[in-house]
Amino acid sequence: xxxxGLILDRFIPYRLSVxxxxxxxxISTAYEALFGLSIPEWRVIAVxxxxxxxxxxxxxxxxxxxxxxxxxxxxxxxxxxxxxRAPNSADRRSRLLALTDAGRRLYADVSPKAIEFEARxxxxxxxxxxxxxxxxxxxxxxxxxxxxxx
Amino acid sequence: xxxxGLILDRFIPYRLSVxxxxxxxxISTAYEALFGLSIPEWRVIAVxxxxxxxxxxxxxxxxxxxxxxxxxxxxxxxxxxxxxRAPNSADRRSRLLALTDAGRRLYADVSPKAIEFEARxxxxxxxxxxxxxxxxxxxxxxxxxxxxxx
DNA sequence: GGAAGATAGTATCATTCGAAACCAATAGGG
DNA sequence: CCCTATTGGTTTCGAATGATACTATCTTCC
Numbered sequence: 001x002x003x004x005g006l007i008l009d010r011f012i013p014y015r016l017s018v019x020x021x022x023x024x025x026x027i028s029t030a031y032e033a034l035f036g037l038s039i040p041e042w043r044v045i046a047v048x049x050x051x052x053x054x055x056x057x058x059x060x061x062x063x064x065x066x067x068x069x070x071x072x073x074x075x076x077x078x079x080x081x082x083x084x085r086a087p088n089s090a091d092r093r094s095r096l097l098a099l100t101d102a103g104r105r106l107y108a109d110v111s112p113k114a115i116e117f118e119a120r121x122x123x124x125x126x127x128x129x130x131x132x133x134x135x136x137x138x139x140x141x142x143x144x145x146x147x148x149x150x
Numbered sequence: 151x152x153x154x155g156l157i158l159d160r161f162i163p164y165r166l167s168v169x170x171x172x173x174x175x176x177i178s179t180a181y182e183a184l185f186g187l188s189i190p191e192w193r194v195i196a197v198x199x200x201x202x203x204x205x206x207x208x209x210x211x212x213x214x215x216x217x218x219x220x221x222x223x224x225x226x227x228x229x230x231x232x233x234x235r236a237p238n239s240a241d242r243r244s245r246l247l248a249l250t251d252a253g254r255r256l257y258a259d260v261s262p263k264a265i266e267f268e269a270r271x272x273x274x275x276x277x278x279x280x281x282x283x284x285x286x287x288x289x290x291x292x293x294x295x296x297x298x299x300x
Numbered sequence: 301g302g303a304a305g306a307t308a309g310t311a312t313c314a315t316t317c318g319a320a321a322c323c324a325a326t327a328g329g330g
Numbered sequence: 331c332c333c334t335a336t337t338g339g340t341t342t343c344g345a346a347t348g349a350t351a352c353t354a355t356c357t358t359c360c
Contacts, residue, residue, distance in 0.1 A: 007196050007199075007200060007261065007264075008193060008196045008197060008200075008213065010284070011196075011264065011268060012173075012268055012271075012272055012280070012283075012284065013173050013174060013177045013267075013268060013271075014193070015284060015287045015288070015291075016166075016169065016170045016173055016174075016287065017170050017173075017174050017189075018213075018214055018291060019166065019170075019287045019288075019290055019291045019294070020166045020167050020169075020170035020171075021170075021214075022214075022291055022294045022295060022298070023162075023163050023166055023167075023290065023294045024163060024166075024167050025298065026294050026297055026298040027163045029298075038316095039167075043158060043164070046157050046158045046161075047158060049157075050156060050157065050158075055338075055339095056338070056339065057337080057338055057339080060338095063158065063168075064168055064171075064172075066317080066318060066319090067338080067339070067340090068317075068318060068319085068339090068340080068341090069316095069317075069318080070339090071338095071339060071340060071341095072316095072317095072340090074339095075340085091325075091326070091337090091338075092324085092325060092326085093323095093324060093325045093326070093337075093338045093339070094325095094337095094338050094339075095338095095339090111157065114157075114161065117163075118161060118162055118163060120297050121162075121163075121290065121293055121294050121297050122162055122290070122293075124293060125286075125289070125290075129282075129286065130162070132279075132282065133162075133283065133286045134160070134162065134165060136275075136279065136283045137165045137166065137169045138165070138169075139275070140169055140173065140271065140272070140275075141165075141168060141169045141172055143271055143272075143274060144169070144172045144173045144176050144271050145172060147176055147270050147271050148172070148175065148176040148179075188346090190346095205308075205309095206308070206309065207307080207308055207309080210308095216347080216348060216349090217308080217309070217310090218309090218310080218311090218347080218348060218349085219346090219347075219348080220309090221308095221309060221310060221311095222310095222346095222347095224309095225310085241307090241308075241355075241356070242308095242354085242355060242356085243307070243308040243309065243353095243354060243355045243356070244307095244308050244309070244355095245308095245309090
């Protein structure tokens with residue numbers, strides 16, 4: 001289909017970036033349209049839903065998002081009354097995040113939709129191929145991190 | 151290693167985005183440091199090197215970059231004397247791009263380095279796995295485009 | 301052949317993103 | 331205990347990005 005220059009076309013970092021951008025775009029426009037959530041916001045919600053009382057710092061390490069990004073997403077969610085921040089007696093610099101009732105309701109709404117969107121793109125592939133693909137993604141991630149810090 | 155929340159962790163769009171970002175980051179800092187090239191600039195150079203006399207529009211379709219991005223990258227490269235724009239007698243709105251001598255020299259320099267960087271990350275994987283991975287990326291790309299426009 | 305769209309490319313603007321500066325609080329030696 | 335170094339989080343700022351508007355040319359169709 002795409003009659004590209006040879007080098008770029010088979011250049012893995014390039015292909016990875018193109019594919020990732022297209023997928024992100026599809027997903028993010030869907031989230032935005034349906035729930036008014038940006039991708040960082042959706043990620044924060046997902047993590048907090050699964051680990052009640054997590055701190056922003058922990059969200060950063062777990063999602064590899066920048067702390068600025070997490071901060072902004074969290075503030076927006078607090079503003080919208082979807083997340084609560086309780087004082088953390090163990091360390092008063094941070095707060096413990098939790099979903100509010102509204103947040104839980106939204107999450108119950110969003111989460112199946114997310115799965116559904118994913119399915120819309122990926123369900124046409126056999127499960128074992130997807131598994132191999134994911135394994136590969138993780139391996140590449142680890143390797144790139146290694147190379148980046150050498 | 152990363153003890154993430156279940157949903158996000160196995161969510162393909164998320165994994166794809168994380169991996170792509172890390173790889174892009176490694177690659178782009180290397181380009182920037184070695185040649186003062188941004189990723190869009192490197193892409194434009196690569197395409198023009200392989201297809202002399204291409205137009206910006208053609209670069210857009212071939213690389214899926216935005217036309218604004220291509221315009222900026224091209225202007226920067228023209229400024230640096232790496233690319234020439236000859237009038238296009240067939241359509242005077244566009245110009246025909248070609249590498250200058252300096253551009254060719256730079257490309258001769260950059261291109262093996264690019265391959266080398268790629269190798270540094272990916273050569274640890276068996277070739278057939280990489281092939282499957284690339285095939286999968288393309289298939290996902292096609293599928294996502296389909297879904298996006300449905 | 302000329303008016304009405306489409307298209308190549310550039311300029312403008314608003315948004316996003318992350319690096320670095322910053323503030324508050326904690327940790328850890330002396 | 332302080333004094334310094336670190337860390338959690340926010341603010342600020344500059345760079346990159348992409349949607350939109352704009353200009354010049356081309357195409358179409360009457």
